[in-house]
Amino acid sequence: MRITVLCGGLGGSRLVDSLGRAAGAEAVTAIGNVGDDVEILGLHVSPDLDTVLYTLANLLDEERGWGVRDETYGALGLAGELGGETWFTLGGRDIGLHLVRTAMLRDGRPLSEVTARLASALGVATRILPATDDSLRTIVTTPDGDLSFQDWFVRRGHRDPVLGVRFEGAADARPAPGVLDAIHEADLVFLAPSNPFVSLGPILAVPGIADALAERSGPVVALAPIVGGRALRGPLAEMLAAQGHEPTALGAARLVAEHADAFVVDPEDEKLAPAVAELGLRPVVAPIVMVDPDHRASVGRGLLDVLDREAALP
Amino acid sequence: MRITVLCGGLGGSRLVDSLGRAAGAEAVTAIGNVGDDVEILGLHVSPDLDTVLYTLANLLDEERGWGVRDETYGALGLAGELGGETWFTLGGRDIGLHLVRTAMLRDGRPLSEVTARLASALGVATRILPATDDSLRTIVTTPDGDLSFQDWFVRRGHRDPVLGVRFEGAADARPAPGVLDAIHEADLVFLAPSNPFVSLGPILAVPGIADALAERSGPVVALAPIVGGRALRGPLAEMLAAQGHEPTALGAARLVAEHADAFVVDPEDEKLAPAVAELGLRPVVAPIVMVDPDHRASVGRGLLDVLDREAALP
Numbered sequence: 209m210r211i212t213v214l215c216g217g218l219g220g221s222r223l224v225d226s227l228g229r230a231a232g233a234e235a236v237t238a239i240g241n242v243g244d245d246v247e248i249l250g251l252h253v254s255p256d257l258d259t260v261l262y263t264l265a266n267l268l269d270e271e272r273g274w275g276v277r278d279e280t281y282g283a284l285g286l287a288g289e290l291g292g293e294t295w296f297t298l299g300g301r302d303i304g305l306h307l308v309r310t311a312m313l314r315d316g317r318p319l320s321e322v323t324a325r326l327a328s329a330l331g332v333a334t335r336i337l338p339a340t341d342d343s344l345r346t347i348v349t350t351p352d353g354d355l356s357f358q359d360w361f362v363r364r365g366h367r368d369p370v371l372g373v374r375f376e377g378a379a380d381a382r383p384a385p386g387v388l389d390a391i392h393e394a395d396l397v398f399l400a401p402s403n404p405f406v407s408l409g410p411i412l413a414v415p416g417i418a419d420a421l422a423e424r425s426g427p428v429v430a431l432a433p434i435v436g437g438r439a440l441r442g443p444l445a446e447m448l449a450a451q452g453h454e455p456t457a458l459g460a461a462r463l464v465a466e467h468a469d470a471f472v473v474d475p476e477d478e479k480l481a482p483a484v485a486e487l488g489l490r491p492v493v494a495p496i497v498m499v500d501p502d503h504r505a506s507v508g509r510g511l512l513d514v515l516d517r518e519a520a521l522p
Numbered sequence: 523m524r525i526t527v528l529c530g531g532l533g534g535s536r537l538v539d540s541l542g543r544a545a546g547a548e549a550v551t552a553i554g555n556v557g558d559d560v561e562i563l564g565l566h567v568s569p570d571l572d573t574v575l576y577t578l579a580n581l582l583d584e585e586r587g588w589g590v591r592d593e594t595y596g597a598l599g600l601a602g603e604l605g606g607e608t609w610f611t612l613g614g615r616d617i618g619l620h621l622v623r624t625a626m627l628r629d630g631r632p633l634s635e636v637t638a639r640l641a642s643a644l645g646v647a648t649r650i651l652p653a654t655d656d657s658l659r660t661i662v663t664t665p666d667g668d669l670s671f672q673d674w675f676v677r678r679g680h681r682d683p684v685l686g687v688r689f690e691g692a693a694d695a696r697p698a699p700g701v702l703d704a705i706h707e708a709d710l711v712f713l714a715p716s717n718p719f720v721s722l723g724p725i726l727a728v729p730g731i732a733d734a735l736a737e738r739s740g741p742v743v744a745l746a747p748i749v750g751g752r753a754l755r756g757p758l759a760e761m762l763a764a765q766g767h768e769p770t771a772l773g774a775a776r777l778v779a780e781h782a783d784a785f786v787v788d789p790e791d792e793k794l795a796p797a798v799a800e801l802g803l804r805p806v807v808a809p810i811v812m813v814d815p816d817h818r819a820s821v822g823r824g825l826l827d828v829l830d831r832e833a834a835l836p
Contacts, residue, residue: 249621249622249625250564250621250624250625250628251621276596276600279596280594280596280614281614282590282593282594282613282614282615282617282618283597283614283615283617283618283621284618285615285618286590286614286615286616286618286619287618287619287621287622288618289618289643289644290618290619290622290639290640290643290644291622291639291643292618292621292622292625299596300594300595300596300597300600300614300617301596301597301599301600302600303596303597303614303617303621304596304597304598304599304600304601304602304603304604304606305600305601305604307563307564307565307597307601307606307617308563308601308604308605308606310564311563311564311606314564325604325605326604329603329604329605330603330604
């Protein structure tokens, strides 16, 4: 079985990990968001790709949900004393990865090649593809004006209401090598339980990717990024409300309905199934809380089993 | 009193520190070597300037004689796992400084301005000037061919005999802003007890600097980089021998005789004074072992006192 997952950071990485544990890591391709990428202290940081990479390499600080665990902060500390930016927390091992990536990018290698090399060096068998090798940046419109994603999310602590989101450079971005094939050739494509605005949005904004999803004969299965009215992580519920959407799994389902065939809600949200069906999505009920790494294999297997039973699989 | 010191790394930094402790940090200007500068993991590293900076900021690992003390190595460790260069050891705080410097250089700021900002941020009152803002690189000729300085010194552990040294880019290098004035206007100029070939050599190779020394009416005082036949640090004794020079303070004196008026030997080498005088240098005998930070103020004061007594001072 070949599985492709369009994914953002933490929620996406957990689905990728769960499916890899269930179906074999090499069966899975992750197509990751680069709209959050940011240059800090001259380093090219790809937070979402790194969260996937660190999760699969068993390096992620699972408590915080970002970065490498057991880090030290000498570099950031002295950089701060010297006037460098410290609002984006970078631990030592994290900086080691960014140094290598940045040097390879400066050598002219595309991000997709760099990402593949990093994954391979860390023994990660899952293929991790950036949605695009071109520059695509998520810009968040707030009452105080436009902010780059990390300015909004980290520097200002996602306190500013989000009036809209756009993706700078998207019109000219091309899917990275392998992305369209991974969508076309997969037996099963997932839209991860990632933020539809700022995690899936920048991926789907790359010309060709949404068309590739639409052209598939096999299923595209979206997972609810909200369980019981709470986002498992991040500011999705607030973003939905601020933009006039219902801050529930159903509100999130509306945002991905045009790209998916099926929508998985947690048993806690089973009552939403009829409303999901009204959106033209086949409702699927399965446990989708994947916070604990020890539960991920069974969540992944459960998900594939229920999709198989419901004939959503080929 | 205004004092200017032409200096390399460790030996130079200790003289600068000693004189600063004796005469006041703000009385001293250090003109540092950039021939050893190297790009590692995309970072611009200036080992000699940093040794001076770390010494004066009380950050230096005095045991090792380089880098910041109490470092952690997460960045270098993960960079190494990912295929990055690890032959040049960079600790965490050290990387923090290199990140800030590299970002400022990429912004188009000259190294002299960047160095001044770093020193100021660390509360260092001594002025630290790179000899030049232009690219000047020390190349060591060995039986195995030409090597960049750090390739020879660190990567290959300075095992290769040195047949010669040259300074790539020197012909087109201009003294950094303030360098010539610091030489002209100082009451006293020192040539630090640094390696004449690879520490003082690249400074003196910048067109205009040797002339500025020659044009001075005040004294230029060189310190012996060898005490009792041993270099206090580094491979100088071997380099002298390999190039047919006597591996003693006298051999080192010959190499700086054309630039200096006086030459200071340690009391242990008092017997060399007559031979130093024969080179046309006024021999001065004073304790010059400055390894222990607690001894530096008294070494600095002793040095200034003896130079004063011998009428070498204005």
